[in-house]
Amino acid sequence: MTPPRPASPPMRPSPDVVSRRIAGEYLLVPVCNGAAQMDFIFTANEVGSVVYRLLDGRRDAAEIARLVSQEFEVPEERVREDVEGFLATLQEAGLVRPAEPEPR
Amino acid sequence: RRPYEPPLLRRVRLVPVL
Numbered sequence: 542m543t544p545p546r547p548a549s550p551p552m553r554p555s556p557d558v559v560s561r562r563i564a565g566e567y568l569l570v571p572v573c574n575g576a577a578q579m580d581f582i583f584t585a586n587e588v589g590s591v592v593y594r595l596l597d598g599r600r601d602a603a604e605i606a607r608l609v610s611q612e613f614e615v616p617e618e619r620v621r622e623d624v625e626g627f628l629a630t631l632q633e634a635g636l637v638r639p640a641e642p643e644p645r
Numbered sequence: 646r647r648p649y650e651p652p653l654l655r656r657v658r659l660v661p662v663l
Contacts, residue, residue, distance in 0.1 A: 569654075582657050589652035613649040620649075627652035634654065 549628045552637040553598035560593060569593070569636055583634060588613065592627055598640030602628055 554560070559570045567590035569583040585593055591612060595605045606624045610617040631637040 581659055584655045584657060586650055586653045586655075587647070588650055589654055592652045613647050615649045623651040627654065630654050634656070636654075 549602040549625055551599055551601045551640040552596050552628055552632070553640045554593065554596055555636055555638050558636050562590065567593070571635065583636065588623075589627060592624055593631070593636075596637055 557572055559572050561568050561570070567585045567587075569585060571582070588609065591609055592605055595608055600608075602624050603621065605628075606621040607617055609624065610620045613620075628637065632639075
């Protein structure tokens with residue numbers, strides 16, 4: 542049995558990534574100095590694109606899971622683990638980064 | 646309603662095999 546994944550802190554999209562919906566596909570293109578690094582790109586499915594667009598640096602995984610569960614009308618507990626795993630995948634790919642804590 | 650599928654990220658390599 543795998544141990545529970547630690548809760549993700551709020552994330553925000555990496556500034557080095559451009560996202561566009563093109564022909565029904567949600568594309569994430571890593572860029573460097575304004576030029577696309579065209580060795581590879583990423584595509585996300587419908588739910589993945591919703592999650593990515595909810596990353597504003599303030600919402601944590603639990604809040605995103607709640608919004609996704611409302612959007613798709615599925616139980617929140619079912620979505621929560623999926624969102625945690627997806628955020629970990631995005632971070633490993635360098636597409637998101639933890640948000641800086643807001644100054645008090 | 647909108648079908649739920651777990652969020653998925655796919656990496657697409659654009660250069661090749663050679």
